[in-house]
Amino acid sequence: xxxxxxxxxxxxxxxxxxxxxxxxxxxxxxxxxxxxxxxxxxxxxxxxxxxxxxxxxxxxxxxxxxxxxxxxxxxxxxxxxxxxxxxxxxxxxxxxxxxxxxxxxxxxxxxxxxxxxxxxxxxxxxxxxxxxxxxxxxxxxxxxxxxxxxxxxxxxxxxxxxxxxxxxxxxxxxxxxxxxxxxxxxxxxxxxxxxxxxxxxxxxxxxxxxxxxxxxxxxxxxxxxxxxxxxxxxxxxxxxxxxxxxxxxxxxxxxxxxxxxxxxxxxxxxxxxxxxxxxxxxxxxxxxxxxxxxxxxxxxxxxxxxxxxxxxxxxxxxxxxxxxxxxxxxxxxxxxxxxxxxxxxxxxxxxxxxxxxxxxxxxxxxxxxxxxxxxxxxxxxxxxxxxxxxxxxxxxxxxxxxxxxxxxxxxxxxxxxxxxxxxxxxxxxxxxxxxxxxxxxxxxxxxxxxxxxxxxxxxxxxxxxxxxxxxxxxxxxxxxxxxxxxxxxxxxxxxxxxxx
Amino acid sequence: xxxxxxxxxxxxxxxxxxxxxxxxxxxxxxxxxxxxxxxxxxxxxxxxxxxxxxxxxxxxxxxxxxxxxxxxxxxxx
Amino acid sequence: xxxxxxxxxxxxxxxxxxxxxxxxxxxxxxxxxxxxxxxxxxxxxxxxxxxxxxxxxxxxxxxxxxxxxxxxxxxxxxxxxxxxxxxxxxxxxxxxxxxxxxxxxxxxxxxxxxxxxxxxxxxxxxxxxxxxxxxxxxxxxxxxxxxxxxxxxxxxxxxxxxxxxxxxxxxxxxxxxxxxxxxxxxxxxxxxxxxxxxxxxxxxxxxxxxxxxxxxxxxxxxxxxxxxxxxxxxxxxxxxxxxxxxxxxxxxxxxxxxxxxxxxxxxxxxxxxxxxxxxxxxxxxxxxxxxxxxxxxxxxxxxxxxxxxxxxxxxxxxxxxxxxxxxxxxxxxxxxxxxxxxxxxxxxxxxxxxxxxxxxxxxxxxxxxxxxxxx
Numbered sequence: 001x002x003x004x005x006x007x008x009x010x011x012x013x014x015x016x017x018x019x020x021x022x023x024x025x026x027x028x029x030x031x032x033x034x035x036x037x038x039x040x041x042x043x044x045x046x047x048x049x050x051x052x053x054x055x056x057x058x059x060x061x062x063x064x065x066x067x068x069x070x071x072x073x074x075x076x077x078x079x080x081x082x083x084x085x086x087x088x089x090x091x092x093x094x095x096x097x098x099x100x101x102x103x104x105x106x107x108x109x110x111x112x113x114x115x116x117x118x119x120x121x122x123x124x125x126x127x128x129x130x131x132x133x134x135x136x137x138x139x140x141x142x143x144x145x146x147x148x149x150x151x152x153x154x155x156x157x158x159x160x161x162x163x164x165x166x167x168x169x170x171x172x173x174x175x176x177x178x179x180x181x182x183x184x185x186x187x188x189x190x191x192x193x194x195x196x197x198x199x200x201x202x203x204x205x206x207x208x209x210x211x212x213x214x215x216x217x218x219x220x221x222x223x224x225x226x227x228x229x230x231x232x233x234x235x236x237x238x239x240x241x242x243x244x245x246x247x248x249x250x251x252x253x254x255x256x257x258x259x260x261x262x263x264x265x266x267x268x269x270x271x272x273x274x275x276x277x278x279x280x281x282x283x284x285x286x287x288x289x290x291x292x293x294x295x296x297x298x299x300x301x302x303x304x305x306x307x308x309x310x311x312x313x314x315x316x317x318x319x320x321x322x323x324x325x326x327x328x329x330x331x332x333x334x335x336x337x338x339x340x341x342x343x344x345x346x347x348x349x350x351x352x353x354x355x356x357x358x359x360x361x362x363x364x365x366x367x368x369x370x371x372x373x374x375x376x377x378x379x380x381x382x383x384x385x386x387x388x389x390x391x392x393x394x395x396x397x398x399x400x401x402x403x404x405x406x407x408x409x410x411x412x413x414x415x416x417x418x419x420x421x422x423x424x425x426x427x428x429x430x431x432x433x434x435x436x437x438x439x440x441x442x443x444x445x446x447x448x449x450x451x452x453x454x455x456x457x458x459x460x461x462x463x464x465x466x467x468x469x470x471x472x473x474x475x476x477x478x479x480x481x482x483x484x485x486x487x488x489x490x491x492x493x494x495x496x497x498x499x500x
Numbered sequence: 501x502x503x504x505x506x507x508x509x510x511x512x513x514x515x516x517x518x519x520x521x522x523x524x525x526x527x528x529x530x531x532x533x534x535x536x537x538x539x540x541x542x543x544x545x546x547x548x549x550x551x552x553x554x555x556x557x558x559x560x561x562x563x564x565x566x567x568x569x570x571x572x573x574x575x576x577x
Numbered sequence: 578x579x580x581x582x583x584x585x586x587x588x589x590x591x592x593x594x595x596x597x598x599x600x601x602x603x604x605x606x607x608x609x610x611x612x613x614x615x616x617x618x619x620x621x622x623x624x625x626x627x628x629x630x631x632x633x634x635x636x637x638x639x640x641x642x643x644x645x646x647x648x649x650x651x652x653x654x655x656x657x658x659x660x661x662x663x664x665x666x667x668x669x670x671x672x673x674x675x676x677x678x679x680x681x682x683x684x685x686x687x688x689x690x691x692x693x694x695x696x697x698x699x700x701x702x703x704x705x706x707x708x709x710x711x712x713x714x715x716x717x718x719x720x721x722x723x724x725x726x727x728x729x730x731x732x733x734x735x736x737x738x739x740x741x742x743x744x745x746x747x748x749x750x751x752x753x754x755x756x757x758x759x760x761x762x763x764x765x766x767x768x769x770x771x772x773x774x775x776x777x778x779x780x781x782x783x784x785x786x787x788x789x790x791x792x793x794x795x796x797x798x799x800x801x802x803x804x805x806x807x808x809x810x811x812x813x814x815x816x817x818x819x820x821x822x823x824x825x826x827x828x829x830x831x832x833x834x835x836x837x838x839x840x841x842x843x844x845x846x847x848x849x850x851x852x853x854x855x856x857x858x859x860x861x862x863x864x865x866x867x868x869x870x871x872x873x874x875x876x877x878x879x880x881x882x883x884x885x886x887x888x889x890x891x892x893x894x895x896x897x898x899x900x901x902x903x904x905x906x907x908x909x910x911x912x913x914x915x916x917x918x919x920x921x922x923x924x925x926x927x928x929x930x931x932x933x934x935x936x937x938x939x940x941x942x943x944x945x946x947x948x949x950x951x952x
Binding site for chain 1: 725
Binding site for chain 3: 501502503505506507509510513514517518519522529530533534537538540541544545547548554555556557558561562565566568569570572573576
């Protein structure tokens with residue numbers, strides 16, 4: 001007979017049922033969704049024992065517990081004390097998967113508030129927690145931020161148990177291991193660390209465990225709360241942790257030897273370590289042909305460069321280096337800029353800030369109005385601004401190209417980095433021309449090279465250059481040639497498949 | 501004028517980023533060395549700003565090297 | 578403090594390539610064309626050969642004492658006092674070199690590209706980036722060099738390929754019109770601008786396989802080829818007399834690029850090549866002088882000194898280079914012999930002394946064992 005040893009000796013359960021219930025209701029603030037249902041059970045020696053089952057309405061389903069308590073057949077009950085009765089219930093009666101004994105109030109609150117039902121008997125100083133979770137949560141839908149043309153359309157939901165189950169469905173190996181911990185002193189959010197045991201790099205795993213243990217915050221509401229606290233360096237616009245809403249992306253990352261971190265309450269899972277080239281990859285690259293994916297990936301790199309330096313190049317060339325433009329273009333631009341009262345930098349700044357305002361506004365707009373605002377905003381406002389003589393037409397084109405290239409990037413957090421850097425480069429271009437832009441680019445590259453993501457150099461495999469890893473960075477080789485996993489991540493097993 | 505920006509920037513940068521950890525660890529030798537270098541450099545920049553023909557280290561070097569340089573080049577022509 | 582075996586051979590070769598190209602790609606064709614007229618390219622080849630000799634000396638020094646930097650080798654060769662004096666000379670040479678290169682870049686931008694910007698501003702901006710890079714450490718800027726390298730190749734091809742049709746062979750004739758001596762003189766001046774000895778300060782950090790020489794020679798050859806091609810391009814397109822008149826002939830060469838008659842005058846983009854290579858060279862030189870200072874004064878952590886030293890570079894550059902005439906005069910008359918003291922003669926001296934010391938050390942165990950036998 002297993003008698004649990006409580007860790008916190010101050011708050012042990014009392015033997016008296018009424019005392020327990022009174023303390024329970026009091027400490028939960030007489031919450032109206034705490035339902036307690038009394039019942040009576042008969043012992044073998046004819047005594048009647050008072051009992052109660054307690055659960056939170058909305059988190060657990062009441063029917064299961066009450067069904068066995070009232071409709072079950074208890075004639076073969078050999079117990080003579082309430083403790084024995086509780087053991088009898090645990091071992092022979094309750095038709096439910098997860099049943100725990102608890103002896104302290106802390107454990108009881110833990111179990112009660114995550115959806116378990118608690119069974120208390122008068123005269124017994126421990127209780128049973130039965131897993132009767134029935135959550136009302138969003139069902140599995142297509143992720144709307146990271147959608148693909150071809151490929152699975154499942155996305156994670158807010159329930160950690162369902163998400164880990166989705167990953168188990170993708171990776172049916174016994175080497176897929178989870179570790180859970182509770183973070184957040186008030187929210188007690190469950191966080192799971194997921195990895196494939198015989199592939200993951202031990203150093204990364206140790207770092208993840210260590211950094212998660214160091215988190216000391218009152219609540220974890222989204223994976224970003226964790227991301228900001230475990231990343232390597234705080235003051236950088238570039239993301240060093242990858243997040244995704246799709247189980248296939250997470251599964252692919254796990255197969256390369258990365259560690260996934262999932263947080264209860266948010267569908268976005270974190271993948272570490274994250275490399276710079278990873279933010280240009282989308283799961284669609286692997287679901288379409290290799291040559292097409294290579295071209296699209298090159299297009300993404302190119303559009304990242306476009307999104308970052310196009311306005312600064314325009315400002316630098318029109319202000320300092322007019323000789324670079326072909327003559328006819330130069331005439332057109334000069335004619336356009338004749339009527340504009342502002343220098344190129346102020347023009348660019350106005351248009352860029354207007355565009356950022358429009359973008360933020362369209363995020364919060366209700367869907368029905370959102371469509372019309374986008375057309376109105378960009379075309380009409382842009383056109384009207386040109387005709388009013390506030391900006392030149394070329395500027396509108398430059399800003400639109402920049403904005404559209406920004407959306408080509410599959411990872412939203414890298415797009416944020418591009419937006420921030422763009423303004424820095426614009427200021428440098430307006431002051432020092434192309435020299436300023438180049439100094440800015442060199443400074444950004446130095447900064448990128450100094451970043452690490454959980455011990456792995458951020459710019460790997462570009463620097464330190466690794467020839468075998470190049471098969472999946474700028475271009476994607478067909479699957480028969482993808483023999484090794486990325487060496488930069490240092491997985492335990494390098495070879496993925498046999499050579500064809 | 502812009503050199504003043506540079507001087508103030510350099511002093512500010514050194515004092516905010518490098519000096520506090522050294523003060524905390526009481527590394528007197530390094531602090532003395534840093535201040536010596538900064539003072540010499542500030543003095544050098546003052547001479548550049550205020551003197552009309554500031555002293556030129558390359559001219560001093562030229563005085564020492566030019567006989568040897570001329571000899572070496574005359575070997576080759 | 579960086580561990581040994583941080584850089585791979587490949588990374589080190591890329592650093593060597595950037596270091597060789599450095600400022601030389603911008604200013605050497607002028608000096609070559611001035612001395613050797615149309616044989617400037619022959620002089621460039623000779624200069625690269627002379628650099629090869631320097632690199633061989635460095636490799637020999639590196640092989641024998643492959644965990645010591647240059648300063649430590651001075652200590653080992655000459656003992657504490659003389660070694661310290663020699664070390665101080667080397668550190669001051671590296672520091673002066675870094676300052677002169679910053680000055681070069683400042684004058685390049687002020688005269689060619691941004692004439693109305695005060696030169697201090699350009700130099701300060703530049704030095705801020707360099708100080709950031711040196712503070713970040715060897716690992717970071719070697720990674721950055723690996724990222725810059727493909728960009729450098731791209732831009733260099735963009736520079737050279739469009740001007741190849743414009744080269745006229747007449748500009749190279751007659752060959753050796755004035756004899757071989759001007760070629761030797763020009764080659765010697767050329768090699769004075771490379772200063773490969775600085776890389777010996779970084780050599781201990783390279784992972785050296787037992788057989789090869791650590792990528793030093795290969796990187797130097799590739800950089801040399803780039804320089805030779807640039808010189809040939811300058812002399813071939815513009816002729817020797819025009820080239821010798823320019824302060825920065827490669828920039829004038831870039832003005833000749835015309836792709837399809839619509840992409841012309843893109844020399845503003847080409848300055849990226851020179852900014853990149855000069856940044857890397859100054860970063861390596863400043864890092865070498867900081868490491869040297871740390872080893873001379875027995876400092877454990879050299880990071881706090883980078884900002885004062887970087888600030889000093891700007892001041893020194895402003896003081897040393899008052900105008901472009903002075904630069905031309907000094908570089909053509911005095912620089913190559915001065916640099917050759919430090920890049921050629923002193924390393925040779927070091928190598929000879931270290932070889933003699935090793936021989937003495939090899940002799941002693943033999944005599945010791947003989948003594949034991951006699952007893």
